Amino acid sequence: MTARAQIGVTGLAVMGRNLARNFARHGYTVAVHNRSYAKTASLVADHGDDGDFVPSESMADFVASLARPRKVVIMVKAGAATDAVIAELIPLLEEGDIVIDAGNAHFPDTRRREAELKAHGLHFVGTGVSGGEEGALNGPSIMPGGSPESYEWLGPILEDISAKVDGVPCCTYVGPDGAGHFVKMVHNGIEYADMQLIAEAYDLLKQGLGASAQEIGEIFAEWNKGDLESFLIEITADVLAHVDAETGNAFVDVVLDRAEQKGTGRWTVQNALDLGVPITGIAEATFARALSGSVPQREAGRVLPAESGAWEISDRAAFIEDVRLALYASKVVAYSQGFDQIAAASAELGWNIDRGAMARIWRGGCIIRARFLNRITEAYERNPELSLLLADPYFTEQVGQGVGAWRRIVAQAALNGVPTPAFSSSLAYYDGVRAERLPANLIQAQRDFFGAHTYQRIDKDGVFHTEWTGDRTESDA
Ligand SMILES: NC(=O)C1=CN([C@@H]2O[C@H](COP(=O)(O)OP(=O)(O)OC[C@H]3O[C@@H](n4cnc5c(N)ncnc54)[C@H](OP(=O)(O)O)[C@@H]3O)[C@@H](O)[C@H]2O)C=CC1
Ligand SMILES: O=C(CO)[C@H](O)[C@H](O)COP(=O)(O)O
Numbered sequence: 001m002t003a004r005a006q007i008g009v010t011g012l013a014v015m016g017r018n019l020a021r022n023f024a025r026h027g028y029t030v031a032v033h034n035r036s037y038a039k040t041a042s043l044v045a046d047h048g049d050d051g052d053f054v055p056s057e058s059m060a061d062f063v064a065s066l067a068r069p070r071k072v073v074i075m076v077k078a079g080a081a082t083d084a085v086i087a088e089l090i091p092l093l094e095e096g097d098i099v100i101d102a103g104n105a106h107f108p109d110t111r112r113r114e115a116e117l118k119a120h121g122l123h124f125v126g127t128g129v130s131g132g133e134e135g136a137l138n139g140p141s142i143m144p145g146g147s148p149e150s151y152e153w154l155g156p157i158l159e160d161i162s163a164k165v166d167g168v169p170c171c172t173y174v175g176p177d178g179a180g181h182f183v184k185m186v187h188n189g190i191e192y193a194d195m196q197l198i199a200e201a202y203d204l205l206k207q208g209l210g211a212s213a214q215e216i217g218e219i220f221a222e223w224n225k226g227d228l229e230s231f232l233i234e235i236t237a238d239v240l241a242h243v244d245a246e247t248g249n250a251f252v253d254v255v256l257d258r259a260e261q262k263g264t265g266r267w268t269v270q271n272a273l274d275l276g277v278p279i280t281g282i283a284e285a286t287f288a289r290a291l292s293g294s295v296p297q298r299e300a301g302r303v304l305p306a307e308s309g310a311w312e313i314s315d316r317a318a319f320i321e322d323v324r325l326a327l328y329a330s331k332v333v334a335y336s337q338g339f340d341q342i343a344a345a346s347a348e349l350g351w352n353i354d355r356g357a358m359a360r361i362w363r364g365g366c367i368i369r370a371r372f373l374n375r376i377t378e379a380y381e382r383n384p385e386l387s388l389l390l391a392d393p394y395f396t397e398q399v400g401q402g403v404g405a406w407r408r409i410v411a412q413a414a415l416n417g418v419p420t421p422a423f424s425s426s427l428a429y430y431d432g433v434r435a436e437r438l439p440a441n442l443i444q445a446q447r448d449f450f451g452a453h454t455y456q457r458i459d460k461d462g463v464f465h466t467e468w469t470g471d472r473t474e475s476d477a
Helices: 014-025 037-050 059-064 080-092 107-119 132-138 148-161 179-209 213-223 231-241 264-275 280-292 295-301 316-349 355-361 373-382 393-401 403-415 421-434 440-451
Strands: 007-010 029-033 052-055 071-074 098-101 123-130 141-144 464-466 474-476
Touching: 007 014, 007 059, 014 029, 014 037, 014 052, 014 132, 014 148, 029 037, 029 059, 037 052, 059 080, 071 080, 071 148, 080 098, 080 107, 098 107, 098 148, 107 123, 107 179, 123 132, 123 148, 123 179, 141 148, 141 179, 141 355, 179 213, 179 231, 179 264, 179 280, 179 316, 179 403, 179 421, 213 231, 213 316, 264 280, 264 316, 280 295, 280 316, 280 421, 316 355, 316 373, 316 393, 316 403, 316 421, 355 373, 373 393, 393 403, 403 421, 440 464
Parallel strands: 007 029, 007 071, 029 052, 071 098, 098 123
Antiparallel strands: 123 141, 464 474
């Protein structure tokens, strides 16, 4: 076997096969392999004319077909399958070779694998890839972690096959070990929030205006021409316009209202709890999916009284504009929180992640690609240490213009019994983060009362405790 392939892909399901085709279409000789040979054979049979593929049945032949340093992309089911493939690869590879896990791995797994492969003299690159089937083929957003040295070898190839916006690749080096998969995880968390917010906007228009799916689709299509322009709004308009062939009804009206999840949103929330970063929009979106699937609770809950009146909206156009403004503001909150989480993890793990660069590589190729990501990049370019995206002058003004609408929508939804967990929690976050004084003073006093947990004062330095069950004197703790 001649070692002539410039890159290899093992795992040729939806993502791997399209990524392999993308490499081939960009002129790379691509070694391809899958656990079961049928997928390899069908890739070459169906898409052989995309470029130069080198198919192999065995992992040993696959590795032997790669030029050194070998670059092996693993695109298999995340978790145990990735470990199994790595274990098979290690004895076949040589010092300096690069293993790239492009699946949706959990970043602690990536950190573990990177350390393990380093001990074998191998580079391990955990990379986020977003864009689904279409993105993998035509240009995804790529978020690679690992050693800077590995990026010197790999970066040009990944940048080549990534999406481009204004000629700029949607791929850049993210940071060491698990940084790439961490950023992909937060991307997916934001994806959950964005989808939930869009779903809430749809529900408000449906319940408030009694609008049909078709009409709401037209509203979303209109919104997609302005500040909200994004892939998710675009596909929402498309989905809402789709008619079910079997029933002739709007497609969304025949889809069961139970949202599933594979785990990246949950990981994002779990990690935010560990870091102590309030990502309330993402958390509510994740829990909203859980609520939608809580079948026994939802069946039991149908008896609960609503105590809400009939929703009458006199000015339809004004209501639609309010929903649009509330959606935009809530969306900025979700991104602001997600970028806070990236900053916190980066500081804790010494990753030195450039948040502006992350917004830049999310402008194209990925599921959350959106017009306003340009504005986020600009905000972090203005101030790389920005502690709150919402406080960047551009976003302060933009969100500020919609605050009245946001409050009206959240209030009307509550009065009319329409659940808006992501809209409401985002507004609560906005009010919380801008508050001069929060009621946490009372919580500190309570904690000191029952557990001598101490508190600080606003009028002098130090840490104090009050003898609550004694004479109530205060002492330095
Ligand atoms: N689908 C999507 O839109 C996106 C997916 N991802 C991530 O990309 C990765 C691939 O996703 P997708 O293409 O959907 O495929 P799947 O996650 O459905 O995984 C199927 C692939 O994994 C292989 N596989 C499963 N178990 C093993 C094992 N023990 N040893 C070797 N190979 C194994 C299968 O081989 P076989 O054919 O032999 O069964 C097949 O090639 C996943 O990590 C996913 O989370 C990332 C972004 C978007
Ligand atoms: O990674 C992705 C896109 O970026 C996938 O689409 C994501 O896995 C979908 O997640 P879930 O199944 O949890 O909704």
